[in-house]
Amino acid sequence: MRHLALLTLFSLSLNAAVLDPEELRVAQVETDLPELLTPLAPISDGAIDHHRSAADEQQHTQAMTLSGSRLWRHAVARVQSGDLDDRPLYWNRLLVRREMKQQAAGYQPADWQQQVSIDAFERASRGMSDIRFNKGTDLKILVTGFDPFFLDRHLNQSNPSGLAALALDGQVLHLNGRSAQVEAAMIPVRFEDFDQGLIESLLTPYLEGNKVDMVVTVSMGRSDFDLERFPGLNRSAKAPGNRNIFTGATKEAPLAPRLMDSPLAGPEFVEFSLPVSAMQRAKGPWKIxxxxQVATLEKGEFEATGLDELSGQTSVSGSGGGYLSNEISYRSIRLGNLLEAKVPTGHIHTPRIAQYEADTEAAIVAQIRAMLTQAIGSL
Incomplete structure (x- = not known):
């Protein structure tokens, strides 16, 4: 698994010379929703200046890594000081990526060198280079959130899971005399990043050797909170990722994801290991x-009671569905099983929101915080 950390240095973008659909949307944001760029504009402007001024390839990559980390830290600081909005980080990251590709003056690396710098900036701006459990707590909890998605429907869409990641990063939770530090990272809504091993690369250092005490992946879901018991292997959602790439999978013809050059190998279903009863004690507006609920080709939709009941079935939808929410859960649990980790791992689906709802999202984040706090008693 360790080789994935190196291979996925190149996994976070496809072509350094061509703007992708995510980057192309920035122009519309600049025109229609400039307020989404304004809060972090000084940081993204500084990153673009660093891109222009670096003297050589190594300095360029180092400068862009530092710029990405600075963008992440400022986004975290803004959210934790009360500006509860995940969208400025998303759009400022894309703005810098666009400018890195378009700038011809000054530093002019070859495509592969440009790719290295773009990927280094991207990972750092997602908090992936900033995971440091250094506060001397009893426990360590790693949390992931997702970017906004379905942006061609609503350009101003927010994602409460991403907001939760920003709100919880570096926080210390307390319960009955025990403490837990939370570190967080932001995951792209892009099938190709998953196929190229992003999740395995990110989580291996923490699941290997049980270096954290819980891994919780979070995404936006349905009407209440759902702890997704049985993630499934296959993709079946027709929806595209944020680069408008479709997998071709359907509920009638589900498809396995890939891991680098091969189909992802694993059981059709896995089971999560989060401390459910403890987390369900968290107070808040929504049920937990x-x-x-799963779906298979052989039996359709049903409530599974255990993995034995799912043996011999072909997964269509896991408890988390057939999109990337289900997949991050499946990949993280599968990876932990392969590494023989003893780390409770699983997925939280949050209540869904329409576009941007500041008060609702604040309540969602508060209930996630409460769920993680209650989990301390069972870790």
Missing amino acids: NDNH
Whole structure:
């Protein structure tokens, strides 16, 4: 698994010379929603200046890594000081990426060198280079959130899971005399990054040797909170990722994801290991469901009681669905099983929001915080 950390240095973008659909949307944001760029504009402007001024390839990559980390830290600081909005980080990251590709003056690396710098900036701006459990707590909890998605429907869409990641990063939770530090990272809504091993690369250092005490992946979901009991292997959602790439998978013809050059190998279903009963004690406006709903080609949709019942079935939808929410959960649990980790791992689906709802998202984040706090008693 360790080789994935090096291979996925190149996994976070496809072509350094061509703007992708995510980057192309920035122009519309500049025109229609400039307020989404303004809060972090000084940081993204500084990153673009660093891109222009670096003297050589090594300095360029180092400068862009530092710029990405600075963008992440400022986004975290803004959210934790009360500006509850995940969208400025998303759009400023894309603005810098666009400018890195378009700038011809000054530093002019070859395409592969440009790619290295773009990927280094991208990973750092997602908090992936900033995971440091250094506060001397009893426990360590790693949390991931997702970017906004379906942006061609609503350009101003927010994602409460991403907001939760920013709000919780570096926070220390307390319960009954025990403490837990939370570190967070932001995941792209892009099938190709998953196929190129991003999740395995990110999580291996923490699951290998049980270096954290819990891994919780979070995404936006349904009407309440769902703890997704049985993630499935296959993709079946027709929806595209943020680069408008479709997998071709359907509920009638589900498809396995890939890991580098091969189909992802694993059981059709896995089971999560989050401390459900403890997390369900968290107070808040929404129910917290232990969701057993799955779908298979052979039996359709049903409530699974255990992995034995799912043996011999072909996964269509896991408890988390057939999109990347289900997949991050499946990949993280599969990876932990391969590494023989003893780390409770699983997925939280948050209540869904329409575009941007500041008060609702604040309540969602508060209930996630409460769920993680309650989990301390079972870790």
